[in-house]
Amino acid sequence: MAFTLNVNGKTHTVDVPGEMPLLWVLRDKIDLKGSKFGCGVGSCGACTVHLDGKVTRSCVTPVSSAVGRKVATIESIGDSKLGQAIQKAWLDADAPQCGYCQAGQIMAATALLTSTPKPTDKDIDTAMVNACRCGTYGRIREAIKMAAGMPTADTREV
């Protein structure tokens, strides 16, 4: 079945089953491989994209439900000033280890800073639920605050 999608501002038409997850349409049909497969059940967040600006697990989102909505992936995140600031902060904090989760983390962070430009540590904990198997959470927390132009100290109770 043919579906017309708006991905990163471009129109793509794909002929796939309607229940095919958006992740696999992006990766295997449109050749946008930045969104990653980690669990297939919407848990780890490696596949995170924005649907009309909202954080969405593309591995459990049928392609049919993305029709008529704006899909944004990591490949377009540098198109905005905020996205650029986040990418730069990620590099300045030297956040990645293996790097596999980081596209999803950056998508989650961009959505967070769009809605909450100056997040508290609690805001970060609530919004940043993606898994990082390498354990780079401290640096992700720091990078978000750097991108927000905030002091980077961890304010959680010790």
Added chain:
Amino acid sequence: MAHDMIPNTAKARKIDASRRGFLKISAAAGGGLLLSMTVACATPGDTTGAVTKLGATKPAAPLQKLNIYVSLASDGTIRIMGKNPEIGQGIKTMLPMLVAEEMDADWSKVQIEQADFDPAFGAQFAGGSLATPMNWEPLRQVGGATRLVLLQAAAQKWGVPVSELSTGPSVVKHAASNRTVSYGDLAEIAAMLPEPDKTALAAVKLKDPKDYRIIGKSVKQWDSPKIVRGVPIFGIDVTVPGMKYAHYVKCPVFGGKVKSANLDAAKAMPGVTDAFIVRQSGDDIMGLLDGVAVVGDDWWSCKEAAKKLNVVWDEGAGASYSTASFDSQAADFAKGAPQSNLHKKGDPDAAMASAAQKLEASYSYPFLTHAPLEPQNCTAHVKADGTVEIWAPTQNPGSGLGLVTGALGVDKSKVTIHLIRCGGGFGRRLSNDYMVEAAAISKQAGNIPVKLLWTREDDVQHDPYRPGGYHNFKAGLDKQGNLSVLTNHFVSFGRNGKTLSSANLTPTEFPAEYIPNARNDQSLIDANLPTGPMRAPGSNAICFAYQSFLDEVALAAGKDPLDFRLELLANPSSAGPARGNRPTFSPERMTAVLKSVAERSGFASRGSLPKGTGMGIAFYYSHSGHFAHVAKVKVEQSGKLTVQKVWVVGDVGSQIINPTNAVNQCEGAVIDGVSQLYQKITFDKGRTQQSNFFDMPILRMTDAPQVDIHFHITDNAPTGLGEPALPPVLPAVCNAIYAATGKRIRNLPLTAADLRWA
């Protein structure tokens, strides 16, 4: 080995074409030239050019190859090959730093490219925290020898002796005539000079560490600019022309065989081009096992079609395995005489009989799965001409090569393995089952290139698991409260008296050599399960058991847990077990890190903490690293646990090569250790009961403690950091839980523990 890294080969060089684009030329093992197509962006071997900021840059001029590691362009670009697999440990960035330092390179002109698997590079694997100790000297020698060639090139250009020349960042200087020439301007001459031979390599005079400009400075990971833009650089991202996708269904019981499958039903599904049974090859339980492959135009369609296969399995002997049975066998073993003795010192029985105070406790921990975030995958093309090309996210290509040549019956000279960035390793990708599966499927599908991808469920249920284990401790204290005897009956897993992979205990496990009487015994539960190394194998869980029980002993002796450990370390009766040429356990180094971590964490003033908040301490020596940790936890009356902070002090020698990455590795080890407290793998009817992150949780941001890392610098050769910071995390946290609640954690995972207090 180290000195074979730059072969002294012919003078004439070809322009290295790989940077230019699409043809990759490398010396095949057989001696001829191997031409293979690679597609820009498809093979993430950096063929698209290095990225320095958020944009791509390419050298303006062709690269001249000076040796297998270093190529140089007339514009000054220096390309250095990263020889080892990158799994997130930062080795792709770190090893080239060693070369660049000694060749006196301007780091801003360096570009890094991942090497293929090639015997010319010597050992290429990611394991055992060995990259630093194995490469620290040889790769600096490579850099020094490259510098020497550039000096010779300048000497030739100016007609002056080498002895009058010196170097600065990417330039050669002749002080007498006040002349300077850039490395780039020497590229053509240098490329025509002979490479240094073994003698020249060994004779290279290395820099005084005080003159380092690159080593010891924080260098960010080379691939990070690509990572933050979503550039396809992982194994799962590999695409080659004509490629199909594959899903592989294996028996949920390890080693089960396919009796039948409805191949036609799967083939009839949209997007599917083929389906077939693949037969086991060899008897390696982490090798090629029986299964059914579904091949098609996209991966998801293959995975969905596999639901129609209705595979009937011959489950075999493994179907009887269950965790309940293992636990009950372990309990029975604990009551009886051990099967074997691993180590005995003094007269443990007499010491126990005469002890003023005795205590005993049993500890256990479950099997664990590695779960790197990128599920196992591999792209393989077994070509009709008999050659094989593989793009593998692997930690250990050598063992994968062995599996592939064994299963396909091809000579290793016919196989090319490209090392692709791994989305995590943790030891999982030391096993290459997925590599041989991809190769077998490519061949059977009609010699077409195939990308095999596992589901998360495949990954959780077909892992070389970290083995579970059971420790039955007894200890005796003399009248002065000194530990006079410690014994352990370790119940592990194995066959025919041999432990399964990574199911072993170091016979002289601490404190055996630091007390007058000790014994470690062993019994093995018979099981043929897939097990293997997981980050700090042979240490990660053993440390939990020993360092927790030692805390119990300290308490019984009425001693401070830090003082008790320091007293033990002050009485070594013999040196630790030798491990090749690498540093062995040093009580002096351990004493220093213990004291340091206690000071940094304020361990001495923990008495003022309110009930429900506590600090715990632990240390461990593994993979040549001496580490001591303090954890601070808060346990609410409801039992809710928060690991608030973990302080880490490590001694890995004289030089932290890349500080930002070193700290990152240790921070990750802490998170990994805390995560392990909540995880388990259990078996029933031979099947792994967990399947995905819902029942095999990975710690998330909100539960990640704050971490303080400090390196205690000593005059020892630098050693690795992938592993040794992990083991003390678990007992430090569990000892802190005891301090907070009075509840001793003897069995993992923590989820079974009731931490409520009143």
